[in-house]
Amino acid sequence: MAQLLKQAPAAPHPKSRNRVGKYAWDTNEEYLFKAMVAFSMRKVPNRETTEISHVLLCNVTQRVSFWFVVTDPSRNHTLPAVEVQSAIRMNRNRINNAFFLNDQTLEFLRIPSTLAPLTDPSVPIWIIIFGVIFCIVLVATMLLILSGIRQHRRKNKGPSEMEDTEDKCENVITIENGIPCDPLDMKGGHINDAFVTEDERLTPL
Amino acid sequence: MAGMAGAPGPTPPTEGGGEARPAWDNKLQYLLSCVGFAVGLGNLWRFPYLCQMYGGGAFLIPYVIALAFEGIPLFHIELAIGQRLRRGSIRVWTAISPSLGGVGLGCFTVSFLASLYYNMVLTWVLWYLLNSFQHPLPWSACPPDLNRTGLVQECQGSSPVSYFWYRRTLNVSADISDSGPVQWRLLLCLAASWAVVYLCVIRGIETTGKAIYFTALFPYLVLTVFLIRGLTLPGAMEGLTYLFTPDMRVLQNPRVWLDAATQIFFSLSLAFGGHIAFASYNQPRNNCRRDAVSVALVNSMTSLYASIAVFSVLGFKAASDHGQCLDRNILRLINAFDLPEQSISRDDYAAALARLNVSQPARVAGLPLEACRLEDFLDKSASGPGLAFIVFAEAVLHMPAAPAWAVLFFGMLYSLGLSSMFGNMESMTTPLLDLGVMPRRVPKEALTGLVCLLCFLTSSCFTLRSGSYWLEIFDQYAVALNLILLAFFEVVGVVYVYGMKRLCDDIAWMTGRRPGFYWRVTWKVVSPLLLLTIFVAYVALLASSLPGYKAWNPQYEQFPSRQGKPYPSWVLAACVLLSFLPTLWVPVVALGQLLARCREKTRNPPQDGGPKPRGSRAC
Numbered sequence: 001m002a003q004l005l006k007q008a009p010a011a012p013h014p015k016s017r018n019r020v021g022k023y024a025w026d027t028n029e030e031y032l033f034k035a036m037v038a039f040s041m042r043k044v045p046n047r048e049t050t051e052i053s054h055v056l057l058c059n060v061t062q063r064v065s066f067w068f069v070v071t072d073p074s075r076n077h078t079l080p081a082v083e084v085q086s087a088i089r090m091n092r093n094r095i096n097n098a099f100f101l102n103d104q105t106l107e108f109l110r111i112p113s114t115l116a117p118l119t120d121p122s123v124p125i126w127i128i129i130f131g132v133i134f135c136i137v138l139v140a141t142m143l144l145i146l147s148g149i150r151q152h153r154r155k156n157k158g159p160s161e162m163e164d165t166e167d168k169c170e171n172v173i174t175i176e177n178g179i180p181c182d183p184l185d186m187k188g189g190h191i192n193d194a195f196v197t198e199d200e201r202l203t204p205l
Numbered sequence: 206m207a208g209m210a211g212a213p214g215p216t217p218p219t220e221g222g223g224e225a226r227p228a229w230d231n232k233l234q235y236l237l238s239c240v241g242f243a244v245g246l247g248n249l250w251r252f253p254y255l256c257q258m259y260g261g262g263a264f265l266i267p268y269v270i271a272l273a274f275e276g277i278p279l280f281h282i283e284l285a286i287g288q289r290l291r292r293g294s295i296r297v298w299t300a301i302s303p304s305l306g307g308v309g310l311g312c313f314t315v316s317f318l319a320s321l322y323y324n325m326v327l328t329w330v331l332w333y334l335l336n337s338f339q340h341p342l343p344w345s346a347c348p349p350d351l352n353r354t355g356l357v358q359e360c361q362g363s364s365p366v367s368y369f370w371y372r373r374t375l376n377v378s379a380d381i382s383d384s385g386p387v388q389w390r391l392l393l394c395l396a397a398s399w400a401v402v403y404l405c406v407i408r409g410i411e412t413t414g415k416a417i418y419f420t421a422l423f424p425y426l427v428l429t430v431f432l433i434r435g436l437t438l439p440g441a442m443e444g445l446t447y448l449f450t451p452d453m454r455v456l457q458n459p460r461v462w463l464d465a466a467t468q469i470f471f472s473l474s475l476a477f478g479g480h481i482a483f484a485s486y487n488q489p490r491n492n493c494r495r496d497a498v499s500v501a502l503v504n505s506m507t508s509l510y511a512s513i514a515v516f517s518v519l520g521f522k523a524a525s526d527h528g529q530c531l532d533r534n535i536l537r538l539i540n541a542f543d544l545p546e547q548s549i550s551r552d553d554y555a556a557a558l559a560r561l562n563v564s565q566p567a568r569v570a571g572l573p574l575e576a577c578r579l580e581d582f583l584d585k586s587a588s589g590p591g592l593a594f595i596v597f598a599e600a601v602l603h604m605p606a607a608p609a610w611a612v613l614f615f616g617m618l619y620s621l622g623l624s625s626m627f628g629n630m631e632s633m634t635t636p637l638l639d640l641g642v643m644p645r646r647v648p649k650e651a652l653t654g655l656v657c658l659l660c661f662l663t664s665s666c667f668t669l670r671s672g673s674y675w676l677e678i679f680d681q682y683a684v685a686l687n688l689i690l691l692a693f694f695e696v697v698g699v700v701y702v703y704g705m706k707r708l709c710d711d712i713a714w715m716t717g718r719r720p721g722f723y724w725r726v727t728w729k730v731v732s733p734l735l736l737l738t739i740f741v742a743y744v745a746l747l748a749s750s751l752p753g754y755k756a757w758n759p760q761y762e763q764f765p766s767r768q769g770k771p772y773p774s775w776v777l778a779a780c781v782l783l784s785f786l787p788t789l790w791v792p793v794v795a796l797g798q799l800l801a802r803c804r805e806k807t808r809n810p811p812q813d814g815g816p817k818p819r820g821s822r823a824c
Contacts, residue, residue: 061543126335130397133335137400144407148650 241421241624253512254588260452267465287484293635294478307794312478337611344369363765385670435517444520479628522600523582530577
């Protein structure tokens, strides 16, 4: 959260905070930071002559936070805060990368980060998976319905075939109590097996 | 005794048209279907919540008592009459007595209403399942707003998970009267959901019997995986001890007993007619008593198993949230006092805070520090959809490989719900087939297709912006009260109209042993009394507070808390209608039968000396 010293002395101090567990923060890192800020300023039109020596750091603390300020080439006054803020915003990514940090670990006071846009794929993923599942379900349903129709047709053809053979034998199927009488007729000619024959009823003498 | 083996049993009713009644391929299919119907979403998101609310282990006491005196006896009766009379839920009751046909119609209507909103819940689950196949998960972060300078206001005020649920899924309106347009995403998922249901029930138990192998067993597999994973996560033990620490004082609260009784009742899916339908496809000589006891016990064991898995994950979530709360406080301290990075660890936080409080109390008091207590996070209980779509969805985010866990979790929820839907659909299609609503040559596939299409069209009203409010109404009013009343009529009808002696004879023929004292007492006295008490208590509870709902209103001052609003009068009228319409079939049909008999009597007066027709005393 780097703020810039405004012209008025009563203004709040600028601050930058880093979480640098990965490496030690020493004067060389400070030099790199100054270089990055100067680089950002040089990209601004009219400020191409900004040097590293124009960037001043002060109040560096242990958790690594400090104030910084950019002066103009004549070293008489500091540059307006808005200009420095917008310059840093433009190059935020480069500054972060120089220190292997990101927007959360390298904070600049009063410089809000531009949020990355949501990487929306052209077709949302859920529609793809939905399409796959729906197609599978539809195909399976069609198969089941078709096999059901085929079974139905086979069942309908079955009894009609039996009727043809019966017409040939000139037998009419009668159904009593749910049992077709057909098996009784077909067995053993015209003898009605349901009745016991004379011979068996009487015990042999 | 010698004659018993050869004695002909009660003649089973003949099938019309010479077509055999469909039968289960094997006993396992039947048991799995009953278990799948009983074990549903409630086992996962209602039972653990009740356990937590009502003193952990202590809740098991009223639960077991309710199971023994209400759940198992009622379940046994349903299986027994279904198996004996071999009819779906409407013809079964007309077979017992024509005046009782209303019970079957009531069960049919309740099944219809329940399948409407139950499949809507499955649609929500399907939506989450489809969205789980991406990394990062869409409910992990707030989307940026239009200028990309900040996050969407509604999301920032609540949480990414709540935002995804209320806005991106439901797109819920702030008031129930504001119906809003149909949400096409939900409508698509609803169509897919009904297509899946149709695919599975297309030929009745022939197809559900195959599907049930997966849908009934897959949830147990996933629960085991979650259990193992959950128990290895940090914070799981705190969650479990918090859940199961018994607090015996809750037993003095009558509300606990009411909730235990209703939980057992709804958990076993009684009085829908689904179990009657399943049992009607059984072999006549099947030990339905053993089936009833084993399915009921499996259902309760599943509830316990699920709550262990759920609470180990919730304990992990609470510990994780607690850790993040501490981290935020630590960052505030470090920023305020310019301390070096990582100088205060989570364990040191309390000591460091105390030190700073002593040295600079004024500055510390000025800091916006949160109170971070683990118990507060563990207390954040939720039941119902809130548990699955908000709490658990967030818990899954903290696990490594979050999309895989999300897919597993929502896949499990979907199978749990789908196997319950089979029971609901069977309780509708079996009576329709038995009644012969369609002509013989119309295949069964067409009938089930028609039923699914009708249900899909009717349930599309839940995809409106106010759909979730209506779903709560259906859940609370359309199903709960009617089931209790219908179950009461079921028990009374079987025990007193069919006759206890006839019932015991039938069960003796089917299972080989007469029902003992426990069964007879619970059927005759305990269960009907319990049901009446539950009904009265439930009505009293509903009537004691003005029916209202909690709306999600971003303009509310205390957002993200939900705003309590009363129902408008037309919605109240709908609630009352839903509460009583299904049960109205019972007196309507009974009266109709009475009038028909009176008219017949006046038309053909009985001859002198002839036997008086039964039940014509009133005329």
